[in-house]
Amino acid sequence: MTFRQQIEGLSGQNTNLCYQCSKCSAGCPMAEWMDLKPAQLMHSIRLDLEDRVLNSTAIWLCVDCETCTSRCPQKVEPAAVMTAARVLATQKGVTPSVKEVSIYYRGFVDNMRLNGKIHDASVAGITQLLTGQLRDNLPLAWKLFIRGRVKPPPLPLGGGEFRRLYNSALAIEKDREERR
Numbered sequence: 001m002t003f004r005q006q007i008e009g010l011s012g013q014n015t016n017l018c019y020q021c022s023k024c025s026a027g028c029p030m031a032e033w034m035d036l037k038p039a040q041l042m043h044s045i046r047l048d049l050e051d052r053v054l055n056s057t058a059i060w061l062c063v064d065c066e067t068c069t070s071r072c073p074q075k076v077e078p079a080a081v082m083t084a085a086r087v088l089a090t091q092k093g094v095t096p097s098v099k100e101v102s103i104y105y106r107g108f109v110d111n112m113r114l115n116g117k118i119h120d121a122s123v124a125g126i127t128q129l130l131t132g133q134l135r136d137n138l139p140l141a142w143k144l145f146i147r148g149r150v151k152p153p154p155l156p157l158g159g160g161e162f163r164r165l166y167n168s169a170l171a172i173e174k175d176r177e178e179r180r
């Protein structure tokens with residue numbers, strides 16, 4: 001299976017419908033910082049440039065706002081393609097080009113598994129700890145805490161239902177992988 005087919009299988013999108021109008025890139029709030037703008041990323045996928053896509057900063061800087069998807073005249077969903085590229089990069093063990101974001105995602109999922117819901121301050125704190133930014137941000141965190149803007153973390157008891165869903169999703173994905 002080619003790289004393009006893998007991305008299309010995961011995202012459910014037909015990248016050949018993209019005619020490079022760049023409306024997605026024009027509307028993307030993160031395009032300025034991306035090495036491949038959304039339209040360039042779509043083109044790279046059509047050219048099967050796996051290394052270029054999976055090692056791009058674009059797939060990790062995408063914030064899933066879906067502006068690109070809402071603007072696409074061809075009804076292609078670049079946001080879904082970005083997500084698929086992130087999933088594929090993770091499955092293939094590609095080192096994320098923006099490590100802070102991948103650490104944040106990991107912290108987000110772990111937090112859900114623990115609490116059953118997100119405690120923003122925990123996710124932000126763990127991300128900053130693991131990326132070496134915690135010390136600089138402690139004064140701000142303390143100010144937010146004493147003003148009641150940051151709540152203490154909940155007891156880690158509520159994640160059971162999410163864990164069941166998470167494990168089911170993993171089992172489905174594993175099954176799908178084995179059938180390929």
Ligand code: SF4
Binds near residue numbers: 022024042068073
């Ligand atoms: S807006 Fe749609 S058709 Fe235009 S470049 Fe982006 S993905 Fe392609």
Ligand code: SF4
Binds near residue numbers: 024028031063
């Ligand atoms: S979903 Fe991602 S690629 Fe699309 S506009 Fe938002 S940040 Fe940009």
